[in-house]
Amino acid sequence: MKNTILITNKIKLFTCWLVVNLGGIVHSLAQDKYYGIMPVSEEKVVYEEVVLVDSSSQVNLRKKAKIWFIDSYKSSKDVISLDEDDEIIGKGFFxxxxxxxxMNSYPVDVQHTISVQxxxxxYRYKISNIQLNYQVVITQNTPPRDVSVPLEKWVNGSQKNVEKRFLIKLDEQIKLIIDSLKTGMKKTEKKDW
Incomplete structure (x- = not known):
């Protein structure tokens, strides 16, 4: 009886160890796909953070986020897809x-979803659902081909140098959006105009 309990406990312990280590390996492989450049959550590129802001009410934070959306995008009405008391979600692009x-270069429209809760x-921001839209010219005699692909499918390891350079550039531009949002959320209201 004692041997059975001991073996059962060892099996449980080994199973726990296996689950923890396999989870780490899967996370590591997902991170390696993006060369350690971009944050990954559940095999998707996701930028998110909870930012503490002293003595700011939910209403005040929402107001600042709304102003940031208006200032940051040409038409906030076209960008904002959800506008609730506790969350604003927008679909932006750059x-x-x-x-x-x-020496080929392609202009790329990068669509993304940005939510602020x-x-x-x-407040918590989240930038996800990154979609790349561009045209590729195969030969001079054929018309350009439109390509629209989620970032997660575009990164496939077939052109590592191109992927790395582009991911670094993309990461920098997304971090500029995040910095802009954080600056907008820090602004104080002018009470006397």
Missing amino acids: KTIMQGGF FKDGR
Whole structure:
């Protein structure tokens, strides 16, 4: 009886060890796919953070986020898809250039979802669902081909140098959006105008 309990406990312990280590390996492989450049959550690129803001109410944080959306995008009405008391979700995009091989470069529209959630004294932003839209010219005699692909499918390891350069550039541009949001959320209201 004691041997059976001992063996059962060892099996449980080994199973726990296996689950923990396999989880780490899966996370490591997902991170390696993006060369350690971009944050990954559940095999998707996701930038998110909870930011503590002293003595700011949920209402005040929401107001600051709304102003940030208005100031940051040409048409906030076209960008904002959800506008609730505790969350604003927008679908934005920015333009960048992808440097391909042989001195090729492609203008790329990068679409993304950005959500900002609010609670008293803190907010959480999340940038996800990154979609790349660009045109590829195969030969001079064929018309350009439109490509629209989620970032997670675009990164496949077939052109590592191109992927790395582009991911670094993309990461920098997304961090500029995050910095802009954080600056907007720190602004104090002008009471006397």
